[in-house]
Amino acid sequence: MYSEKVMEHFRNPRNMGEIPDADGIGTVGNPVCGDMMTVYIKVKDNRIDDIRFKTFGCGAAIATSSMVTELAKGKTLEEAKKISRSDVADSLGGLPKVKMHCSNLAADALHAAIEDYEKHKGTKR
């Protein structure tokens, strides 16, 4: 059902956890749908210096969260904004069709975190 790469990220998720003093936080999905994820970012010199996630959901939801943190880490905010849902799925060697829509929310969570950062930039959180 899942690619080996998806399973590998599910088994050993990268960058799992929270950043207590995050510069931006993005949450998408909700528990009613079965998938919910929060992405935390720390920004330094316009780059994503640190990134963490927390996810409630299926194997695909957890693997895409892990993958998006890998793709975004070290990128400029402009580069990170360009990371799309299909980039995440492609980097995982594809996702089952039925999961593409419901569980592939990680890029949205990343974008929400960046938006949150930009909205609060310069203001004390």
Place this chain on the structure above:
Amino acid sequence: MSGAKRIYMDHAAGMPVDPRVIEAMLPYMKSLCGNPSSVHSFGQEARQALEEARTKVAESINAESNQSIIFTSGATESNNMAIKGVAHRNQNRGRHIITSSIEHMSVLNPCKFLMTKGFKVTFLPVDQYGFVDLTSLEEELTSETIMVSIMYANGEIGTIQPINEISQMVHRKNAYLHVDAAAANGQVPIDVNDEGIDLLTISSNDMYGPKGVGALYIKKGIQLAPLIHGGGQERGLRSGTENLPGMVGFGKAAEIAKEEMSTESERLKKLRDKLIKGLLDPIPHSFLNGHPTKRLPNNAAVRYSFIEGESILLDLDMKGVAASSGSACTAKTLEPSHVLRAIGLKHEEAHGSLSFTLGRQNTEEEVDYVIRIMPDIVKRLREMSPLTPKELME
């Protein structure tokens, strides 16, 4: 990964075929190749084997005669035959059918199909344990009601319905009672006479027989329209050359189940109760699905807050354990199980549900292993979940 260890606890989804059943089937797949409808000795031998199998299936549910058993291709066909067959043949008596909201899709969808043909269908609610609401049943039964279809037990949450009580209510209104026993047959004793069942769906694979064969018990005198028209086999109710090896295997499986049921169900109940306790006691925010005692001997259904069922299944699978979940993420429809919704669980509660269904080859050692690995699986996923309260992880 734990290497070679593989533990199968998903018997509600499919069962292995008992080696004694395979043994009984083999001659009918090798040399004996007559058609039961043929006049010659080959055909007559096949006919005899078929009727013996029918008798064994009939005896396993205490049917009055082996002529009340119609072989089908499985529980789905039996349910379709019962519901559409009775409805079509008896619509002059009324066009109302009652069923419950936790039935198998092979009951619910034929009922919904009949609604498009002008039948009225009532879907009874169930309580938190999954018991059909008998007050509603009493209220909904009218002179227009031709049939009530209620499952013997639910495979997902294990709840066993009070069939006797239901039967009395249904018969007071002169309706027929159809019971889908696919999840219950082979697990608990079923007596169609004693329990007042008019039509009963049973399936071979759910009692360690081959897949692709089932039966519908039809009480003498009940008329129904066939689904499959053809050469008139199975009293004209189910045409098509008989699946003889399957039927012989089903017969053998029914015979074994009848002989071994009381010992085996006692053994399974002990394992089930140990498993349930072990899945719940060490883990906070964990709950039982279904009723503590009025449940199938092999069913342990639980749910864990803050985590999702498919990821639990994947973690279990990595450790060699096969179970199932009512989470939306494991369904083709992306909706959580209708059974879990009907017992009143919220979507997010249904997502964290897990069913273990035990079988003949499961051992106490295997149950201990599952109990041992579960807390770490729940902990790992809860650590990842944004829903987990902070104090729980400290």
